[in-house]
Amino acid sequence: MEDVLTDDLRLVSRAELLDVIKTQERVIAAARARQVFVLRELSRRSWPGQTDVNRLARELDVSRSTADALLETSYRTPEESDRMVELASGQATFDRTHALARLFVAGGRDPEMTEAKDRDIAGINKMAARMRRIRRRVERQAHSERHVRTWLSLDETTGFLSGQFTAMDWHTVTTALDHRADQIPTDTGSREQRRADALVAFARDWLDGTEPVGHGHVVSVMVDASEAANTGAETGVRLTGGSRIGPDTLDSLLCEGAVEVMVDRHSGMPLAVGPTTRVVPPKLRRYILGRDGGCTIGGCTSSYRLEVHHITPRSQGGTHEPGNLTTVCWYHHHIAIHRNGCAIDPQSPPHNRRIIPQPDW
Numbered sequence: 001m002e003d004v005l006t007d008d009l010r011l012v013s014r015a016e017l018l019d020v021i022k023t024q025e026r027v028i029a030a031a032r033a034r035q036v037f038v039l040r041e042l043s044r045r046s047w048p049g050q051t052d053v054n055r056l057a058r059e060l061d062v063s064r065s066t067a068d069a070l071l072e073t074s075y076r077t078p079e080e081s082d083r084m085v086e087l088a089s090g091q092a093t094f095d096r097t098h099a100l101a102r103l104f105v106a107g108g109r110d111p112e113m114t115e116a117k118d119r120d121i122a123g124i125n126k127m128a129a130r131m132r133r134i135r136r137r138v139e140r141q142a143h144s145e146r147h148v149r150t151w152l153s154l155d156e157t158t159g160f161l162s163g164q165f166t167a168m169d170w171h172t173v174t175t176a177l178d179h180r181a182d183q184i185p186t187d188t189g190s191r192e193q194r195r196a197d198a199l200v201a202f203a204r205d206w207l208d209g210t211e212p213v214g215h216g217h218v219v220s221v222m223v224d225a226s227e228a229a230n231t232g233a234e235t236g237v238r239l240t241g242g243s244r245i246g247p248d249t250l251d252s253l254l255c256e257g258a259v260e261v262m263v264d265r266h267s268g269m270p271l272a273v274g275p276t277t278r279v280v281p282p283k284l285r286r287y288i289l290g291r292d293g294g295c296t297i298g299g300c301t302s303s304y305r306l307e308v309h310h311i312t313p314r315s316q317g318g319t320h321e322p323g324n325l326t327t328v329c330w331y332h333h334h335i336a337i338h339r340n341g342c343a344i345d346p347q348s349p350p351h352n353r354r355i356i357p358q359p360d361w
C-alpha cells in the first residue's frame with residue numbers, strides 16, 4: 001500500500017485511501033510514544049521539577065498545545081501501562097492516549113478507563129470535564145467574573161447583550177426566561193425570539209412596577225452520593241436540567257432552603273430532605289424572620305427577599321437551632337456571603353452582624 005503515493009490516486013478507492021492515512025497515523029503514534037518516553041527521561045534530568053511548556057514548545061518549534069499534550073501524556077501515562085503499549089504499537093492514536101491521560105488527571109480510574117474504551121475522543125474529553133472537581137476557589141472565580149454587557153451596533157439600530165454567570169445563576173435566569181417564553185404564543189416567533197420577548201417582558205414589568213408573580217420555583221438537585229461524599233461535593237452534584245454545581249453553591253442552596261429534593265442519581269432515593277420539604281421548617285423560618293425584623297448585617301436596610309442563613313453551614317454540621325440562624329436580605333445572603341465564600345462572624349452582635357472571609361471549613 002505504501003506505493004499508493006506514487007500511483008495515480010484517482011484510481012484508488014476511498015477505503016484504500018483511508019487505509020493509507022490510518023497506517024501513517026499508526027506510524028505517528030509509534031513516534032509519539034518514543035517522544036513521550038524520552039521526554040520523561042529529559043524531565044527527570046534537565047530541569048528541576050516539571051519541564052517548562054513554553055520552553056519545550058520553543059525548542060521543538062511546535063505549538064504550545066502540542067508541547068502541552070506531549071508533556072501531559074508523558075507525566076500521566078505510566079511506562080508499563082496498557083495505554084503506553086497501545087500507543088507504541090500504533091493500536092491507539094496519540095490523541096486518544098492524550099485524552100486518556102487527561103481523564104486520569106481528572107480522577108478517572110479503572111471503571112472510567114474501561115468506559116472510555118467505547119467512546120470517541122470527544123466523549124472521553126466530556127467524561128474528563130464532568131469529573132473535574134469544582135473547587136470552592138473555582139466557584140468563587142466564576143462568581144467574580146459575572147457580568148452582563150450591553151452595546152449598540154455602530155449605526156445604533158440594533159442592541160446586543162452578552163453575559164456570564166455561575167451555573168446556579170445561569171440556571172435561575174434561563175429557567176425564568178424559558179418559563180416566561182412558554183407563556184408567549186408560539187406563533188409569534190421561534191423559541192429564541194420568544195426568549196428575547198420574555199426578557200423585554202421582564203423589563204417592562206419591572207419598569208411598570210407590575211407586582212412580581214412568584215411561581216414558587218425551587219430547584220431539584222441530583223447527587224451522585226458516593227462521588228459527592230468522596231470529593232466533598234466537588235463532583236457529583238448537578239441541578240436537574242444539567243449544570244454542575246460545587247460546594248459553595250450547594251451550601252447556599254441548603255441554607256436558603258430552595259432545594260425541593262435531593263435525589264441519589266443511582267438509587268433514585270431521596271437524600272437529606274424529602275420532597276417539598278423546606279430545609280428550614282416554615283414555622284421556624286417565620287419565627288426567625290419575626291425575631292430579627294430585617295437584615296441583621298450592620299447598617300443594612302434592605303428588605304428584599306429576606307432569608308434565613310445558617311451561621312455555621314449545614315455542610316459543616318450547623319443545625320437549625322435558632323442561635324445558628326439569622327435573617328439576611330437576598331443581596332447580603334447570595335452575593336456578599338455565599339457567592340463570595342464569606343461567612344458571618346459568630347462573635348458579632350445578633351443585630352449588627354459582620355461579614356468576614358470564610359474560615360477554612
Ligand SMILES: [Zn+2]
Pocket residue numbers: 252255256308309310333337338
Ligand atoms: Zn446562607
Ligand SMILES: [Zn+2]
Pocket residue numbers: 295296297300301302328329330331332333
Ligand atoms: Zn442586607
